[in-house]
Amino acid sequence: MTTQPAEQETFAGMPTPLYSGSPSRLMAWLDCPRRYRMQYLDRPRPAARPQRAHTSVGIATHNVLRDFWDLPPEQRTPAGVAELVRTSWIDVGFRDPEQSAAWRMRVREVVTDYLRTSDRERQPVGIERSVSLKTEQVAITGRIDRLDDRDGELVVVDYKTGRQVPTDDDARTSLPLALYAVACARMFRRPCRRVELHHVPTGTVAAHEHTEESLERKVAEAESIASDLRRADADYAEVGVESARFAPRPSALCSWCDFRAHCPEGQAQGPEKSDWAGLEPYASTDRRDS
Template identity: 50%
Template sequence: MQGQLPLEGMPRRLYSGTPSRLNAWLDCRRRYRFSYLDRPQPAKGPAWAHNSVGASVHNALAGWWREPYERRTPLTAAILVTNGWITEGFKDEEQSERWLARARDLVSGYVATLDPSDEPVGVERTVATRTKVIALSGRIDRLDRRGDELVVVDYKTGRRPLTQDDARSSLALAVYAIAASTVMRTPCRTVELHHLPTGEIVEWRHTDESLARHLRRAEEVATEAGAADDRYKELVAAPRGTRRGSGEPPPDVPAEIDELFAPTPGPICSWCDFRRHCPQGLAAGPERRPWDGLAE
């Protein structure tokens, strides 16, 4: 089974994934396995407060654009944040309330800079594209029309200031632009990061060549990850019956899986949802409290 090729004349199965899945492979193959292959999935750690803030803000901004034109006001934005506030991960109720107030200010201040009549082409819009290697899909925070072209808008709420390189090098944003062009049949080369804490908008305008480079990179990652996925399935399935009904894999199988999906220890391990299941991750950095990602 290992290294088995498709039958002659039969198309190779496409790797189906999202930018998040591809980036998980690039960041840490063990986390990729825990996230997308192991079933049942290993238990995650507690929710992160900074993720709760980000999700609450994104949901409120999406909801704001779905309101009738006359209700697209900063006050409506603040109400949407309050009504949809996610409380997971905070130290206590006082910290949650303090960040709710910050998030209301962030979102209401941001929408005050928008033209409520400038209707987006899409909000939380799912787009997709495929090549001979990969079937990609993803959801765009906002898709604008500027003249004869589309623009991908991605909201950011993290504490780290953004640079133009963040927009230029983002595989996800490039994939979104390619997929938006495919789905909407309209050119899309510009991607924007809207950093709500600072009010900065970081823009990058891709060329056809730079988009093609990102797509080739996605195909390369998909080829690597797809081969590992297939081998994982073989290793999990093959042992059944080989030990006379024991249902247990031979002792070398877990070792090969661990080697195939080796971890990438580093500072990011402190923030990994699956840290408790990874000895290398536990040793790579200190444990973080669920609210440590907040910029107090």
């Protein structure tokens, strides 16, 4: 008697499972299929380069803005921010101790200035809140930096700390922000259409007010990407790194890629950026950055 494989016995006739992932996973595929493969599929995963300074600054800034709202109201002061920066600081990727110290002071200043414009008495609905969204095709899970209540409607807030100041068009086209808005509306059963990108160094707020139709288009976009990923993941499971679905997508991002050492096409795009190249010019001593 022929015995059918257990997988066929278990799944024959059952609906196709939802594709599970995060917005970051979807965006990694769009940026570069090879980087996606190395980051999410290869096991053991290829060694990534050490963390850069701008990543350390970004993580520390996010952690301070997270922990600030756990402080008692009377400690939500510049001194309270300074202590959070001190305890949250990540001294990795900087050129030297002097550059690290200068950036720690800068982060303390910009976070303090940013929070001066916030209503420190109004507690956000969520801080680094995990949210999830299910459709007939996908199950998306992610974490939002902040969720506000503005006159009964929810607003998704994402912090940005890099050199580039985001625009309203960046907020409008952001797939993760739109998915978070849909997820929050369903989870809290309250309207959530406004998404904002807060550039902490400048205090700039880029925003977009979605419609039901624009949110539906973003969900459809996520489902389309997930459909591609489902096929790519299945192909990888069958043939591994020989799959033709994971061709590199060379671009200016290659100079910053954590997996550049494993990609000849990426290395051909130009020299690798230094550990501190992503920092904004801070002082005359920083002009040596490249």
